Amino acid sequence: MRRRLLLGALAAHGLPFSPARAAPLLRVGSKNFTEQLVVAELFAQALERAGATVQRRVNLGGTAIAQQALLAGEIDLYPEYTGTGLGVVLRQPPQGDAAEVLAKVRAGYAPLGLDWLDPSGIDNGNALLVLPETARRHGLATLSDLARAAPQLTLAAGNEFADRADGLPGLRRVYGMEFRRFRQFAALGLRYAALNHGQADVVNAYATDWQIATYGFTTLRDDRRLWPPYQLAAVVRQQALRDFPGLAPPLLAIGARLDNAVMQELNRQVDQDGDEPREVAARFLKRQGLA
Amino acid sequence: MRWTSRNLDTIGAALLTHAELVAAALALALLIALPLGLLVARRPGLRTALLGSASILYSLPTLALFALLVPVLGLGFAPALLALVTYAVPVLLRALLAGLASVPPAVVDAAEGMGLTHRQRLFRVELPLALPALLGGLRVASVTLVSAATVAAYISAGGLGTLILSGLDQGHTEKILVGAGLVTLLALLIDGTLGALQRRLPASG
Numbered sequence: 001m002r003r004r005l006l007l008g009a010l011a012a013h014g015l016p017f018s019p020a021r022a023a024p025l026l027r028v029g030s031k032n033f034t035e036q037l038v039v040a041e042l043f044a045q046a047l048e049r050a051g052a053t054v055q056r057r058v059n060l061g062g063t064a065i066a067q068q069a070l071l072a073g074e075i076d077l078y079p080e081y082t083g084t085g086l087g088v089v090l091r092q093p094p095q096g097d098a099a100e101v102l103a104k105v106r107a108g109y110a111p112l113g114l115d116w117l118d119p120s121g122i123d124n125g126n127a128l129l130v131l132p133e134t135a136r137r138h139g140l141a142t143l144s145d146l147a148r149a150a151p152q153l154t155l156a157a158g159n160e161f162a163d164r165a166d167g168l169p170g171l172r173r174v175y176g177m178e179f180r181r182f183r184q185f186a187a188l189g190l191r192y193a194a195l196n197h198g199q200a201d202v203v204n205a206y207a208t209d210w211q212i213a214t215y216g217f218t219t220l221r222d223d224r225r226l227w228p229p230y231q232l233a234a235v236v237r238q239q240a241l242r243d244f245p246g247l248a249p250p251l252l253a254i255g256a257r258l259d260n261a262v263m264q265e266l267n268r269q270v271d272q273d274g275d276e277p278r279e280v281a282a283r284f285l286k287r288q289g290l291a
Numbered sequence: 292m293r294w295t296s297r298n299l300d301t302i303g304a305a306l307l308t309h310a311e312l313v314a315a316a317l318a319l320a321l322l323i324a325l326p327l328g329l330l331v332a333r334r335p336g337l338r339t340a341l342l343g344s345a346s347i348l349y350s351l352p353t354l355a356l357f358a359l360l361v362p363v364l365g366l367g368f369a370p371a372l373l374a375l376v377t378y379a380v381p382v383l384l385r386a387l388l389a390g391l392a393s394v395p396p397a398v399v400d401a402a403e404g405m406g407l408t409h410r411q412r413l414f415r416v417e418l419p420l421a422l423p424a425l426l427g428g429l430r431v432a433s434v435t436l437v438s439a440a441t442v443a444a445y446i447s448a449g450g451l452g453t454l455i456l457s458g459l460d461q462g463h464t465e466k467i468l469v470g471a472g473l474v475t476l477l478a479l480l481i482d483g484t485l486g487a488l489q490r491r492l493p494a495s496g
Binding site: 029032033034037057058059060061062064065068069071072074075189270271274276 | 293294298354357358361362365366367442444445446447453456457460461462463465
Protein backbone atom coordinates (compact mmCIF):
# COMPACT_ATOMS: atom_id res chain seq x y z
CA MET A 1 0.00 0.00 0.00
CA ARG A 2 2.74 2.34 0.98
CA ARG A 3 4.60 1.47 -2.17
CA ARG A 4 1.57 2.27 -4.29
CA LEU A 5 1.20 5.65 -2.59
CA LEU A 6 4.82 6.40 -3.31
CA LEU A 7 4.46 5.44 -6.96
CA GLY A 8 1.32 7.58 -7.19
CA ALA A 9 3.21 10.52 -5.77
CA LEU A 10 5.98 10.06 -8.33
CA ALA A 11 3.46 9.85 -11.17
CA ALA A 12 1.83 13.06 -9.99
CA HIS A 13 5.14 14.84 -10.44
CA GLY A 14 5.12 13.91 -14.09
CA LEU A 15 8.40 11.98 -14.04
CA PRO A 16 9.54 10.82 -17.45
CA PHE A 17 9.52 7.16 -16.43
CA SER A 18 5.86 6.49 -15.94
CA PRO A 19 5.87 4.34 -12.82
CA ALA A 20 2.59 2.68 -13.83
CA ARG A 21 4.37 -0.63 -13.36
CA ALA A 22 7.68 -1.13 -11.62
CA ALA A 23 10.43 1.44 -12.07
CA PRO A 24 12.59 0.46 -15.07
CA LEU A 25 15.95 -1.06 -14.28
CA LEU A 26 18.84 0.55 -16.12
CA ARG A 27 22.42 -0.64 -15.92
CA VAL A 28 24.98 2.12 -16.25
CA GLY A 29 28.54 1.13 -17.10
CA SER A 30 31.88 2.92 -17.25
CA LYS A 31 35.52 2.22 -17.96
CA ASN A 32 38.05 2.39 -15.14
CA PHE A 33 39.34 5.92 -14.90
CA THR A 34 38.20 8.94 -12.96
CA GLU A 35 36.38 10.83 -15.69
CA GLN A 36 34.41 7.74 -16.69
CA LEU A 37 33.43 7.04 -13.10
CA VAL A 38 32.28 10.64 -12.54
CA VAL A 39 30.24 10.82 -15.76
CA ALA A 40 28.70 7.39 -15.10
CA GLU A 41 27.69 8.63 -11.64
CA LEU A 42 26.19 11.78 -13.18
CA PHE A 43 24.17 9.63 -15.59
CA ALA A 44 23.15 7.18 -12.89
CA GLN A 45 22.02 9.81 -10.39
CA ALA A 46 20.13 11.77 -13.07
CA LEU A 47 18.32 8.60 -14.17
CA GLU A 48 17.46 7.76 -10.56
CA ARG A 49 16.16 11.29 -10.20
CA ALA A 50 13.99 10.64 -13.26
CA GLY A 51 12.43 7.62 -11.57
CA ALA A 52 14.57 4.74 -12.86
CA THR A 53 16.18 2.06 -10.74
CA VAL A 54 19.86 2.12 -11.62
CA GLN A 55 22.42 -0.61 -11.27
CA ARG A 56 26.03 0.55 -11.49
CA ARG A 57 28.37 -1.76 -13.37
CA VAL A 58 31.30 0.58 -13.45
CA ASN A 59 35.09 0.24 -13.49
CA LEU A 60 35.11 -2.07 -16.53
CA GLY A 61 38.67 -2.87 -17.55
CA GLY A 62 38.79 -1.27 -20.99
CA THR A 63 36.95 -0.36 -24.17
CA ALA A 64 36.75 -3.97 -25.36
CA ILE A 65 35.05 -5.17 -22.18
CA ALA A 66 32.62 -2.23 -22.06
CA GLN A 67 31.69 -2.79 -25.71
CA GLN A 68 31.17 -6.53 -25.19
CA ALA A 69 29.02 -5.77 -22.14
CA LEU A 70 26.83 -3.43 -24.22
CA LEU A 71 26.48 -5.96 -27.04
CA ALA A 72 25.60 -8.72 -24.58
CA GLY A 73 22.98 -6.49 -22.93
CA GLU A 74 24.88 -6.59 -19.64
CA ILE A 75 24.89 -2.79 -19.51
CA ASP A 76 22.45 -0.38 -21.17
CA LEU A 77 24.77 2.59 -21.58
CA TYR A 78 28.23 3.97 -20.85
CA PRO A 79 30.15 7.14 -21.67
CA GLU A 80 32.49 6.79 -24.65
CA TYR A 81 34.60 9.10 -26.81
CA THR A 82 33.82 9.42 -30.53
CA GLY A 83 37.47 9.02 -31.56
CA THR A 84 37.75 5.86 -29.46
CA GLY A 85 34.55 4.43 -30.90
CA LEU A 86 35.80 5.02 -34.44
CA GLY A 87 39.40 3.85 -33.94
CA VAL A 88 39.19 1.15 -31.28
CA VAL A 89 35.70 -0.34 -31.70
CA LEU A 90 35.03 0.15 -35.41
CA ARG A 91 38.72 -0.06 -36.35
CA GLN A 92 38.42 2.74 -38.90
CA PRO A 93 41.14 5.35 -39.34
CA PRO A 94 40.26 8.01 -36.74
CA GLN A 95 40.19 11.02 -39.05
CA GLY A 96 37.84 13.90 -39.70
CA ASP A 97 36.24 16.78 -37.88
CA ALA A 98 33.80 16.39 -35.01
CA ALA A 99 30.69 16.12 -37.20
CA GLU A 100 32.28 13.59 -39.56
CA VAL A 101 33.54 11.37 -36.77
CA LEU A 102 30.16 11.47 -35.01
CA ALA A 103 28.37 10.57 -38.27
CA LYS A 104 30.79 7.67 -38.81
CA VAL A 105 30.38 6.19 -35.32
CA ARG A 106 26.59 6.56 -35.53
CA ALA A 107 26.56 4.75 -38.88
CA GLY A 108 28.93 2.06 -37.59
CA TYR A 109 27.14 1.44 -34.28
CA ALA A 110 23.54 1.45 -35.60
CA PRO A 111 23.72 -2.06 -37.11
CA LEU A 112 24.98 -3.27 -33.70
CA GLY A 113 21.78 -2.01 -32.06
CA LEU A 114 23.59 0.90 -30.40
CA ASP A 115 22.97 4.65 -30.53
CA TRP A 116 25.29 7.57 -29.85
CA LEU A 117 23.36 10.36 -28.12
CA ASP A 118 24.34 13.94 -28.97
CA PRO A 119 27.84 14.56 -27.53
CA SER A 120 28.58 16.62 -24.45
CA GLY A 121 30.84 19.64 -24.63
CA ILE A 122 33.80 17.49 -23.59
CA ASP A 123 36.49 16.76 -26.16
CA ASN A 124 39.07 14.72 -24.29
CA GLY A 125 41.62 14.34 -27.05
CA ASN A 126 45.39 14.34 -27.14
CA ALA A 127 47.10 17.55 -26.14
CA LEU A 128 50.64 18.87 -26.00
CA LEU A 129 51.25 21.19 -23.05
CA VAL A 130 53.93 23.74 -22.23
CA LEU A 131 54.48 26.16 -19.36
CA PRO A 132 53.03 29.63 -20.12
CA GLU A 133 56.56 31.02 -19.88
CA THR A 134 57.80 28.61 -22.58
CA ALA A 135 54.86 29.59 -24.78
CA ARG A 136 55.75 33.27 -24.35
CA ARG A 137 59.44 32.86 -24.94
CA HIS A 138 59.00 30.86 -28.18
CA GLY A 139 55.72 32.43 -29.31
CA LEU A 140 53.76 29.18 -29.14
CA ALA A 141 50.00 28.95 -29.66
CA THR A 142 49.67 26.06 -32.11
CA LEU A 143 51.46 22.83 -32.94
CA SER A 144 52.73 24.52 -36.12
CA ASP A 145 54.44 27.10 -33.87
CA LEU A 146 55.81 24.27 -31.76
CA ALA A 147 57.27 22.57 -34.83
CA ARG A 148 59.53 25.60 -35.36
CA ALA A 149 60.78 25.62 -31.77
CA ALA A 150 60.90 21.84 -31.26
CA PRO A 151 64.61 21.37 -32.15
CA GLN A 152 65.45 23.32 -28.96
CA LEU A 153 62.90 21.53 -26.73
CA THR A 154 62.56 18.26 -24.81
CA LEU A 155 59.36 16.23 -25.02
CA ALA A 156 58.19 13.93 -22.20
CA ALA A 157 55.52 11.40 -23.14
CA GLY A 158 54.15 7.95 -22.34
CA ASN A 159 55.87 4.75 -23.42
CA GLU A 160 53.61 4.21 -26.41
CA PHE A 161 53.98 7.76 -27.76
CA ALA A 162 57.22 7.05 -29.60
CA ASP A 163 55.59 4.41 -31.82
CA ARG A 164 51.89 5.24 -32.04
CA ALA A 165 50.80 6.52 -35.46
CA ASP A 166 49.25 9.53 -33.75
CA GLY A 167 52.30 10.02 -31.50
CA LEU A 168 55.79 11.07 -32.57
CA PRO A 169 55.46 9.61 -36.09
CA GLY A 170 52.25 11.61 -36.59
CA LEU A 171 53.85 14.82 -35.31
CA ARG A 172 56.73 14.23 -37.70
CA ARG A 173 54.45 13.47 -40.65
CA VAL A 174 51.89 16.26 -40.23
CA TYR A 175 54.02 18.99 -38.67
CA GLY A 176 57.57 17.95 -39.50
CA MET A 177 58.23 18.16 -35.76
CA GLU A 178 61.62 16.98 -34.45
CA PHE A 179 62.41 17.44 -30.77
CA ARG A 180 65.86 17.90 -29.35
CA ARG A 181 65.18 15.08 -26.92
CA PHE A 182 62.45 12.56 -26.14
CA ARG A 183 62.04 11.27 -22.57
CA GLN A 184 59.69 8.44 -21.67
CA PHE A 185 57.49 8.72 -18.60
CA ALA A 186 55.00 5.94 -18.09
CA ALA A 187 52.90 7.68 -15.45
CA LEU A 188 51.07 10.85 -16.37
CA GLY A 189 51.71 12.31 -12.92
CA LEU A 190 55.47 12.05 -13.50
CA ARG A 191 55.15 13.90 -16.79
CA TYR A 192 53.49 16.83 -15.05
CA ALA A 193 56.20 16.84 -12.42
CA ALA A 194 58.83 16.87 -15.17
CA LEU A 195 57.14 19.86 -16.80
CA ASN A 196 56.89 21.75 -13.51
CA HIS A 197 60.52 21.04 -12.65
CA GLY A 198 61.95 21.95 -16.03
CA GLN A 199 63.03 18.40 -16.91
CA ALA A 200 60.79 18.61 -19.96
CA ASP A 201 59.55 21.56 -22.01
CA VAL A 202 56.60 19.80 -23.64
CA VAL A 203 54.46 16.90 -22.37
CA ASN A 204 51.65 14.90 -23.93
CA ALA A 205 48.42 14.74 -21.96
CA TYR A 206 44.66 14.52 -22.32
CA ALA A 207 42.55 17.62 -22.67
CA THR A 208 40.49 17.11 -19.50
CA ASP A 209 43.40 16.35 -17.14
CA TRP A 210 42.82 18.40 -14.00
CA GLN A 211 46.47 19.43 -13.79
CA ILE A 212 46.03 21.65 -16.88
CA ALA A 213 43.73 24.03 -15.02
CA THR A 214 45.33 23.69 -11.59
CA TYR A 215 48.89 24.39 -12.71
CA GLY A 216 47.87 26.72 -15.54
CA PHE A 217 49.64 24.89 -18.37
CA THR A 218 49.18 26.12 -21.93
CA THR A 219 47.52 23.71 -24.38
CA LEU A 220 48.79 24.08 -27.94
CA ARG A 221 46.13 23.97 -30.63
CA ASP A 222 46.27 21.09 -33.15
CA ASP A 223 45.87 23.47 -36.11
CA ARG A 224 46.51 20.87 -38.82
CA ARG A 225 44.19 18.26 -37.27
CA LEU A 226 46.57 15.42 -36.58
CA TRP A 227 44.24 14.19 -33.84
CA PRO A 228 40.58 13.26 -34.22
CA PRO A 229 37.95 14.65 -31.86
CA TYR A 230 37.27 12.61 -28.71
CA GLN A 231 33.84 13.99 -27.88
CA LEU A 232 32.24 12.35 -24.87
CA ALA A 233 28.73 11.00 -25.40
CA ALA A 234 26.46 8.32 -23.97
CA VAL A 235 26.37 5.14 -26.04
CA VAL A 236 23.01 3.50 -25.41
CA ARG A 237 21.35 0.25 -26.44
CA GLN A 238 18.51 1.01 -28.86
CA GLN A 239 16.39 -1.52 -27.01
CA ALA A 240 16.72 0.50 -23.81
CA LEU A 241 15.77 3.70 -25.66
CA ARG A 242 12.66 1.97 -27.01
CA ASP A 243 11.72 0.49 -23.63
CA PHE A 244 12.27 3.72 -21.71
CA PRO A 245 11.53 6.80 -23.82
CA GLY A 246 12.47 8.97 -20.83
CA LEU A 247 16.07 7.73 -20.93
CA ALA A 248 17.76 10.23 -23.25
CA PRO A 249 16.64 13.66 -21.90
CA PRO A 250 18.38 13.47 -18.49
CA LEU A 251 21.62 12.30 -20.14
CA LEU A 252 21.47 15.09 -22.73
CA ALA A 253 20.79 17.66 -20.01
CA ILE A 254 24.01 16.61 -18.27
CA GLY A 255 26.00 16.55 -21.49
CA ALA A 256 24.91 20.11 -22.24
CA ARG A 257 26.45 21.28 -18.94
CA LEU A 258 29.80 19.54 -19.39
CA ASP A 259 32.84 20.96 -21.15
CA ASN A 260 36.59 20.48 -20.76
CA ALA A 261 36.96 23.14 -18.05
CA VAL A 262 34.08 21.71 -15.99
CA MET A 263 35.41 18.18 -16.40
CA GLN A 264 38.94 19.21 -15.38
CA GLU A 265 37.47 20.56 -12.15
CA LEU A 266 35.33 17.44 -11.48
CA ASN A 267 38.35 15.21 -12.18
CA ARG A 268 40.39 17.35 -9.78
CA GLN A 269 37.87 16.92 -6.99
CA VAL A 270 38.32 13.14 -7.22
CA ASP A 271 42.03 12.92 -7.96
CA GLN A 272 43.34 15.77 -5.84
CA ASP A 273 40.74 16.21 -3.09
CA GLY A 274 40.13 12.46 -2.77
CA ASP A 275 36.34 12.77 -2.99
CA GLU A 276 34.37 9.80 -4.28
CA PRO A 277 32.88 10.10 -7.80
CA ARG A 278 29.38 9.74 -6.34
CA GLU A 279 29.92 12.70 -4.01
CA VAL A 280 31.37 14.83 -6.80
CA ALA A 281 28.48 13.93 -9.11
CA ALA A 282 25.83 14.64 -6.47
CA ARG A 283 27.34 18.07 -5.72
CA PHE A 284 27.51 18.97 -9.41
CA LEU A 285 23.91 17.96 -10.11
CA LYS A 286 22.74 19.95 -7.12
CA ARG A 287 24.66 23.06 -8.16
CA GLN A 288 23.34 22.77 -11.72
CA GLY A 289 19.76 22.51 -10.48
CA LEU A 290 19.50 18.96 -11.86
CA ALA A 291 18.99 17.33 -8.49
CA MET B 292 42.65 8.28 6.92
CA ARG B 293 39.75 10.56 5.98
CA TRP B 294 38.76 8.41 3.01
CA THR B 295 38.86 5.17 5.00
CA SER B 296 36.67 6.43 7.82
CA ARG B 297 34.12 7.79 5.37
CA ASN B 298 33.96 4.66 3.25
CA LEU B 299 34.00 1.80 5.73
CA ASP B 300 30.87 0.27 4.18
CA THR B 301 32.45 0.27 0.70
CA ILE B 302 35.63 -1.27 2.09
CA GLY B 303 33.72 -3.92 4.03
CA ALA B 304 31.66 -4.86 0.98
CA ALA B 305 34.81 -5.10 -1.15
CA LEU B 306 36.50 -7.35 1.43
CA LEU B 307 33.44 -9.60 1.71
CA THR B 308 33.07 -9.96 -2.08
CA HIS B 309 36.78 -10.68 -2.35
CA ALA B 310 36.62 -13.44 0.29
CA GLU B 311 33.48 -14.91 -1.30
CA LEU B 312 35.09 -15.02 -4.72
CA VAL B 313 38.20 -16.75 -3.40
CA ALA B 314 36.24 -19.27 -1.31
CA ALA B 315 33.86 -20.13 -4.15
CA ALA B 316 36.71 -20.45 -6.66
CA LEU B 317 38.74 -22.69 -4.33
CA ALA B 318 35.76 -24.96 -3.64
CA LEU B 319 34.85 -25.24 -7.31
CA ALA B 320 38.47 -25.83 -8.31
CA LEU B 321 38.77 -28.64 -5.74
CA LEU B 322 35.56 -30.22 -7.05
CA ILE B 323 37.05 -30.19 -10.55
CA ALA B 324 40.69 -31.03 -9.80
CA LEU B 325 40.11 -33.97 -7.40
CA PRO B 326 38.10 -36.28 -9.69
CA LEU B 327 40.11 -35.24 -12.75
CA GLY B 328 43.38 -35.93 -10.95
CA LEU B 329 42.24 -39.33 -9.69
CA LEU B 330 40.99 -40.18 -13.17
CA VAL B 331 44.31 -39.53 -14.87
CA ALA B 332 46.70 -40.54 -12.05
CA ARG B 333 47.28 -44.01 -13.52
CA ARG B 334 46.93 -43.02 -17.18
CA PRO B 335 50.21 -41.33 -18.19
CA GLY B 336 48.99 -40.29 -21.66
CA LEU B 337 45.87 -38.59 -20.36
CA ARG B 338 47.84 -37.12 -17.50
CA THR B 339 50.29 -35.36 -19.81
CA ALA B 340 47.50 -34.05 -22.02
CA LEU B 341 45.53 -32.75 -19.05
CA LEU B 342 48.48 -31.03 -17.39
CA GLY B 343 49.40 -29.49 -20.75
CA SER B 344 45.96 -28.02 -21.36
CA ALA B 345 45.75 -26.87 -17.74
CA SER B 346 49.01 -24.98 -18.19
CA ILE B 347 47.69 -23.27 -21.32
CA LEU B 348 44.58 -22.21 -19.40
CA TYR B 349 46.76 -20.95 -16.56
CA SER B 350 48.83 -18.79 -18.88
CA LEU B 351 45.91 -17.04 -20.63
CA PRO B 352 46.02 -13.30 -19.98
CA THR B 353 43.09 -12.50 -17.68
CA LEU B 354 41.93 -9.40 -19.52
CA ALA B 355 41.77 -11.32 -22.79
CA LEU B 356 39.88 -14.10 -21.03
CA PHE B 357 37.38 -11.58 -19.68
CA ALA B 358 36.76 -9.97 -23.08
CA LEU B 359 36.03 -13.48 -24.41
CA LEU B 360 33.83 -14.47 -21.47
CA VAL B 361 31.62 -11.36 -21.27
CA PRO B 362 29.45 -12.30 -24.30
CA VAL B 363 28.90 -15.76 -22.79
CA LEU B 364 28.73 -15.18 -19.04
CA GLY B 365 28.08 -11.46 -18.83
CA LEU B 366 29.62 -9.23 -16.19
CA GLY B 367 30.06 -9.75 -12.49
CA PHE B 368 30.50 -12.81 -10.31
CA ALA B 369 30.22 -15.68 -12.83
CA PRO B 370 32.99 -14.73 -15.28
CA ALA B 371 35.26 -13.66 -12.41
CA LEU B 372 34.70 -17.01 -10.72
CA LEU B 373 35.46 -18.91 -13.93
CA ALA B 374 38.66 -16.93 -14.48
CA LEU B 375 39.83 -17.69 -10.93
CA VAL B 376 38.97 -21.36 -11.27
CA THR B 377 41.18 -21.56 -14.36
CA TYR B 378 44.01 -20.25 -12.16
CA ALA B 379 43.43 -22.67 -9.28
CA VAL B 380 42.71 -25.94 -11.11
CA PRO B 381 46.20 -26.33 -12.64
CA VAL B 382 47.87 -25.69 -9.26
CA LEU B 383 45.67 -28.19 -7.44
CA LEU B 384 46.01 -30.79 -10.21
CA ARG B 385 49.79 -30.64 -10.13
CA ALA B 386 49.86 -30.85 -6.34
CA LEU B 387 47.51 -33.82 -6.25
CA LEU B 388 49.36 -35.71 -8.97
CA ALA B 389 52.72 -35.00 -7.36
CA GLY B 390 51.33 -36.23 -4.04
CA LEU B 391 49.98 -39.43 -5.55
CA ALA B 392 53.24 -40.02 -7.40
CA SER B 393 55.18 -39.64 -4.16
CA VAL B 394 53.47 -42.60 -2.50
CA PRO B 395 56.24 -45.26 -2.23
CA PRO B 396 55.56 -48.25 -4.51
CA ALA B 397 56.34 -50.57 -1.59
CA VAL B 398 53.39 -49.13 0.35
CA VAL B 399 51.08 -49.67 -2.62
CA ASP B 400 52.39 -53.24 -2.98
CA ALA B 401 51.79 -53.91 0.70
CA ALA B 402 48.24 -52.60 0.44
CA GLU B 403 47.64 -54.83 -2.54
CA GLY B 404 49.14 -57.75 -0.67
CA MET B 405 46.70 -57.14 2.19
CA GLY B 406 43.91 -57.69 -0.32
CA LEU B 407 42.59 -54.09 -0.48
CA THR B 408 40.45 -53.34 -3.50
CA HIS B 409 41.44 -50.57 -5.90
CA ARG B 410 39.00 -48.15 -4.25
CA GLN B 411 40.06 -49.07 -0.69
CA ARG B 412 43.70 -48.63 -1.61
CA LEU B 413 43.01 -45.19 -3.07
CA PHE B 414 40.98 -43.85 -0.17
CA ARG B 415 42.77 -45.55 2.74
CA VAL B 416 46.37 -45.47 1.56
CA GLU B 417 47.18 -43.29 -1.42
CA LEU B 418 44.98 -40.23 -0.79
CA PRO B 419 45.94 -39.89 2.91
CA LEU B 420 49.60 -40.06 1.93
CA ALA B 421 49.06 -37.51 -0.86
CA LEU B 422 47.12 -35.18 1.43
CA PRO B 423 50.04 -33.06 2.68
CA ALA B 424 51.09 -32.31 -0.90
CA LEU B 425 47.49 -31.51 -1.83
CA LEU B 426 47.16 -29.17 1.15
CA GLY B 427 50.39 -27.51 0.11
CA GLY B 428 48.87 -26.99 -3.34
CA LEU B 429 45.74 -25.61 -1.73
CA ARG B 430 47.86 -23.08 0.16
CA VAL B 431 49.62 -21.97 -3.01
CA ALA B 432 46.34 -21.82 -4.91
CA SER B 433 44.55 -19.81 -2.23
CA VAL B 434 47.31 -17.21 -1.91
CA THR B 435 47.43 -16.95 -5.72
CA LEU B 436 43.66 -16.53 -5.84
CA VAL B 437 43.56 -13.83 -3.18
CA SER B 438 45.89 -11.72 -5.27
CA ALA B 439 44.43 -12.77 -8.65
CA ALA B 440 40.90 -11.88 -7.49
CA THR B 441 41.87 -8.20 -7.71
CA VAL B 442 41.29 -8.43 -11.48
CA ALA B 443 37.60 -9.13 -10.82
CA ALA B 444 37.31 -5.34 -10.65
CA TYR B 445 37.78 -5.25 -14.42
CA ILE B 446 34.36 -6.81 -14.98
CA SER B 447 32.47 -5.03 -12.24
CA ALA B 448 32.59 -8.06 -9.96
CA GLY B 449 33.73 -5.96 -7.02
CA GLY B 450 36.34 -7.04 -4.51
CA LEU B 451 39.43 -5.30 -3.18
CA GLY B 452 40.80 -4.81 -6.70
CA THR B 453 38.24 -2.04 -7.14
CA LEU B 454 40.02 -0.04 -4.41
CA ILE B 455 43.51 -0.81 -5.71
CA LEU B 456 42.80 -0.11 -9.39
CA SER B 457 40.84 3.09 -8.83
CA GLY B 458 43.47 4.16 -6.28
CA LEU B 459 46.19 3.66 -8.89
CA ASP B 460 44.23 5.60 -11.50
CA GLN B 461 43.50 8.45 -9.12
CA GLY B 462 46.91 8.50 -7.46
CA HIS B 463 44.96 7.93 -4.23
CA THR B 464 47.59 6.37 -1.97
CA GLU B 465 45.23 5.68 0.90
CA LYS B 466 42.89 3.65 -1.32
CA ILE B 467 45.81 1.60 -2.68
CA LEU B 468 47.19 0.96 0.81
CA VAL B 469 43.82 -0.11 2.23
CA GLY B 470 43.11 -2.39 -0.74
CA ALA B 471 46.58 -3.92 -0.89
CA GLY B 472 46.81 -4.21 2.91
CA LEU B 473 43.53 -6.12 3.13
CA VAL B 474 44.59 -8.40 0.25
CA THR B 475 47.80 -9.20 2.12
CA LEU B 476 45.99 -9.78 5.41
CA LEU B 477 43.46 -12.05 3.76
CA ALA B 478 46.22 -14.06 2.06
CA LEU B 479 48.16 -14.41 5.33
CA LEU B 480 45.02 -15.44 7.19
CA ILE B 481 44.09 -18.18 4.72
CA ASP B 482 47.69 -19.37 4.41
CA GLY B 483 48.07 -19.47 8.20
CA THR B 484 44.85 -21.43 8.67
CA LEU B 485 45.75 -24.01 6.02
CA GLY B 486 49.29 -24.18 7.38
CA ALA B 487 48.02 -24.95 10.88
CA LEU B 488 45.78 -27.63 9.40
CA GLN B 489 48.70 -29.09 7.47
CA ARG B 490 50.89 -29.30 10.58
CA ARG B 491 48.17 -31.16 12.47
CA LEU B 492 47.94 -33.86 9.83
CA PRO B 493 49.23 -37.16 11.22
CA ALA B 494 50.56 -38.12 7.78
CA SER B 495 52.86 -35.13 7.62
CA GLY B 496 54.66 -35.99 10.87
